[in-house]
Amino acid sequence: MSDPLAQVVGLLRPDLSFAKLVEGAGAWRIPRSEEGRPFFCAVLEGAIQLEVRGREPVLVSAGDFVLIPTAYDFTSSSTSPAPGHGLSSVPIEVSPNVFRLGDPAATPEVRMLVGYCAFGSTDAALLVSLLPSLIHAPGEGRLTALIQMAVEESRAERAARDVVLARLMEVLFIEALRSSGPHCPCGILRGLGDDRVAAAIRHIHEQPTAPWTVASLARAAAMSRSTFFDRFRQTVGMAPIEYLLHWRMVLAKQLLEHGRTSVAEVAQRVGYGSSSTFSVAFSRHVGTSPSLYARQRAA
Structure with missing residues (x-):
């Protein structure tokens, strides 16, 4: 029998190598309106609150992975202390590909790998429509291990780092789709479950x-x-x-x-x-x- 999920992923040709490490302390809030750009976030430590237009707020904790296949208006923010709605933080790059949010002098309470996912398929829209509008994969052993490996690889200066990181992120994408199926309201992931x-x-x-x-x-x-x-x-x-x-x-x-x-x-x-x-x-x-x-x- 064929593997529908493998077919969808193979046709999409996801690339999650456009990632950066973000740390947060104190109150911070990042509103985004990147129309149509797939956004992902893997929380390494702490927790964040994610608000997507038209949905209830989602608490994303350490080990969790989130993918918004067609990101429109959404906001990520600290959970404690909660930021005011008028607050809009600007990430500060503190070292190559590492950014800080909130209080730059405080010890980070949140660490996460965030970025935008690119799909190599010229027909991504039809394929993405088979996926739910928000994919939230709760932290599990395999997923957490992949996230940690991706972070370690992104920090290292080993040979072929970019190639290894790209493959790790692709596997992370597939594992997130697998893990999130039972938690999706509908879509091919829920159907395959x-x-x-x-x-x-x-x-x-x-x-x-x-x-x-x-x-x-x-x-x-x-x-x-x-x-x-x-x-x-x-x-x-x-x-x-x-x-x-x-x-x-x-x-x-x-x-x-x-x-x-x-x-x-x-x-x-x-x-x-x-x-x-x-x-x-x-x-x-x-x-x-x-x-x-x-x-x-x-x-």
Whole structure:
């Protein structure tokens, strides 16, 4: 059987090497409005409060990892003492790639690795939409060990440090996705944490060209049609056939980007009987025709 999470991560091609070490003492508050830029934070010591627009505040403690795949308005701040809402701190670089927040003379109460995640995929938006808007992975042994290794590597001056750090951060990203699944309100991570729903997702990823229906996917999940439909939509955040269409479009865009596959062949390889049916579905989902999309990518 295929591994849906490995496929999503492989297509996204995440790069979390853009990280810096941040220390905080006293009251501090950092509001951010980096529209669309994926933000991550791994807390090494202490705790911070994270406020994301439209969500309840989240306490992020030592060993926790947070990823906001499409960061918009959010604020990170100290927990004790709590900062005033009017406070806006400016990080001060105290040594190469190490920054201080709050009281520069006090002993740091919080240490964290923060940065922005870059996705190598030109189709990141479709893939990111499969992930929850906030991924909060609580501190566990493997996750904490990876975070500590990344910090140690970032401080060292060993040969191939940047290569090792990039690989460590990629593994950290995958482990965070694994760990956060049960805590996500919905999305592919939550779906893969449900054995029945995961069986259907794996079938879709393994055979995207199959003529799947809700009934056939329900049989694959060993559930009744209505129960399966409700459970899939509740855990993944979209209906089963909508997810199938979504995944087919991700695969189609990948094939079109290479520029070596005709529209008719792409249609066949993602499960459509005719190029016209595929073109209508692609245009509705992506906002442009497959041929125009391919020309734009080639240009």
